[in-house]
Amino acid sequence: MNYEDTKGREPLVKRSIPLFLRLTITKKIFFGYFSLAALIIIISVFALSSLDRLNAIAMNIIQKDVPVIEATDKMIDDLLAQELYARRYVILNNSDILALFWKRSKEFDLLVEEIHGLPIKHDVPVDRLTTLHTEYNNLFVKGFKYLKEPSSVLAQKYNAQIKKKREEIIGLIKGVSSQTRRAQNEKMLMIMRMGAATFRVAGVLCGAGIILSVAATLLITRDISASIHQLKRATEEISEGRFEYKSRLRNHDELGELSLAFNEMAKRLKRLEAMYLDASPLTRLPGGVAIENIVKKRLNSGIPSAFCILDMDNFKAFNDFYGYARGSEVIKATARIMEAVVAELKMEEDFIGHIGGDDFVIITSPDRYPEICKAIIERFDKMIVDFYDTEDRDRGYIIARTRQGQEVKFPIMTLSIAVVTNQHRELKNPIQVSEIAAELKTHAKSIPGSIYLVDQRGKDTPQIRQDENVAKVSNGDDVDKNKRCTD
Numbered sequence: 001m002n003y004e005d006t007k008g009r010e011p012l013v014k015r016s017i018p019l020f021l022r023l024t025i026t027k028k029i030f031f032g033y034f035s036l037a038a039l040i041i042i043i044s045v046f047a048l049s050s051l052d053r054l055n056a057i058a059m060n061i062i063q064k065d066v067p068v069i070e071a072t073d074k075m076i077d078d079l080l081a082q083e084l085y086a087r088r089y090v091i092l093n094n095s096d097i098l099a100l101f102w103k104r105s106k107e108f109d110l111l112v113e114e115i116h117g118l119p120i121k122h123d124v125p126v127d128r129l130t131t132l133h134t135e136y137n138n139l140f141v142k143g144f145k146y147l148k149e150p151s152s153v154l155a156q157k158y159n160a161q162i163k164k165k166r167e168e169i170i171g172l173i174k175g176v177s178s179q180t181r182r183a184q185n186e187k188m189l190m191i192m193r194m195g196a197a198t199f200r201v202a203g204v205l206c207g208a209g210i211i212l213s214v215a216a217t218l219l220i221t222r223d224i225s226a227s228i229h230q231l232k233r234a235t236e237e238i239s240e241g242r243f244e245y246k247s248r249l250r251n252h253d254e255l256g257e258l259s260l261a262f263n264e265m266a267k268r269l270k271r272l273e274a275m276y277l278d279a280s281p282l283t284r285l286p287g288g289v290a291i292e293n294i295v296k297k298r299l300n301s302g303i304p305s306a307f308c309i310l311d312m313d314n315f316k317a318f319n320d321f322y323g324y325a326r327g328s329e330v331i332k333a334t335a336r337i338m339e340a341v342v343a344e345l346k347m348e349e350d351f352i353g354h355i356g357g358d359d360f361v362i363i364t365s366p367d368r369y370p371e372i373c374k375a376i377i378e379r380f381d382k383m384i385v386d387f388y389d390t391e392d393r394d395r396g397y398i399i400a401r402t403r404q405g406q407e408v409k410f411p412i413m414t415l416s417i418a419v420v421t422n423q424h425r426e427l428k429n430p431i432q433v434s435e436i437a438a439e440l441k442t443h444a445k446s447i448p449g450s451i452y453l454v455d456q457r458g459k460d461t462p463q464i465r466q467d468e469n470v471a472k473v474s475n476g477d478d479v480d481k482n483k484r485c486t487d
Helices: 003-008 012-021 025-092 095-117 126-147 153-239 254-276 288-301 315-322 324-344 369-387 390-395 430-445
Strands: 306-313 351-356 359-364 397-401 407-411 414-421 451-455
Touching: 025 095, 025 126, 025 153, 095 126, 126 153, 288 351, 288 359, 288 430, 306 324, 306 369, 306 430, 315 324, 315 397, 315 407, 324 351, 324 359, 324 369, 359 369, 369 414, 369 451, 390 397, 414 430, 430 451
Parallel strands: 414 451
Antiparallel strands: 306 359, 306 414, 351 359, 397 407
16 A cells, blocks of 8 residues: 555545635634534523423423412312301301302302313212212201201201211312322422433533534634734734734635734834824823824815914913913813813714814814803813812902013903804915914903804905804904903
8 A cells, every 4th residue: 555545545534624724714713613512502492492391390280270279279268168157147147148159059060160160170069069069068958947056956967967968068179289290299209200311312412512612713813823822923013013024814704804904014013003193191182293194184185174273361460370280270271171062962073182282273163163162161161160279260350460560460361262163265384274373362362251263254255254143344343342252
């Protein structure tokens, strides 16, 4: 026998493994767990069929045995209640009590009929019960007039006959109840035996399923462990900032696609690293480079955008008067307000940036900026007064010195927002946006209180809009200083 003959006679399983490992991960998992799924189906069918049989037995107990046991107990109660009402009737001679006697008698007869209508397998002496109960009733009917004299011979005779008949009926009822209870116990034992057998078979099948799943898992993980190791190396390299690292995984399955995605991610992270290096250490918001890149991207894409530049009025005086630490807290609190407003309005595509100092920017769409600006102004005006001392807050201003040494009253800080949009004209670059915003801020700072001004100037109709409900300013006209955004 030569080597070729031996090779041709290799076990089928050994020859199939390389073919299995060359499949995609999805197919590997599918074929690896197909047998496990089939086993689970078998277990489920077996368990469900067993549960169905157990349920049938339980329903038989509930629908047949339990009603008989309950009916027999109630029949004994009715029988004893009849005798009680009969004794009371003899003493009180009250027709209402006699009616209760016959009511209990009727209930007894109805229970007998109910038992007779149940589909039970063991025999119930319905006719015998009916006859005995009729005789029991007749004894009372005939003996009522004698029972009024308990010491008489006839009263003692009827009492003895009533007692004998009662004991005979109760004995017959207890016999039916005992027979039914034995049948119920047998069914309960059957349920226990079937449950134990089901548990054993299901346990064996589950054990086989576990062994099969472990074998399939080992086979699949052995093939992909090397790929995982290389991807882990790529992750470590990227996490340490070496974004130029490239994974050399050559697989053609999903891990190979993931390797390509890692390489693309490294390129994007390298660009993002450069973009966010200038992020503000105070607010953790993107800084100048990121803001400029976002503005360029929005302008180049032609997407309708609104660039909202926020500036705090009288911040420098506040910072000089109360100190750098409190000024920093104001900046951080303002940043939190902006982030909270954008988050609550669920505007995921909006961008928040920190230009520097007390200047911020929000980039959103033209239909959303009014709501954003109004919400930020409202919260800022409520928040800012808490940063002033009580005396200065009550007075409405602080007294600080200018660079020339003059004492000047500086009001409570307000917020001026300049909104530049590309709705009415084409904006070419961030510098143009910045220049328009600077002009708008000059107008805004000339108006008392917090306000946002919107540039709506086009090629033919230059104008600045303060608010939808406020007069427009055009061609350099003065802004009405009494008008402000308060809604």
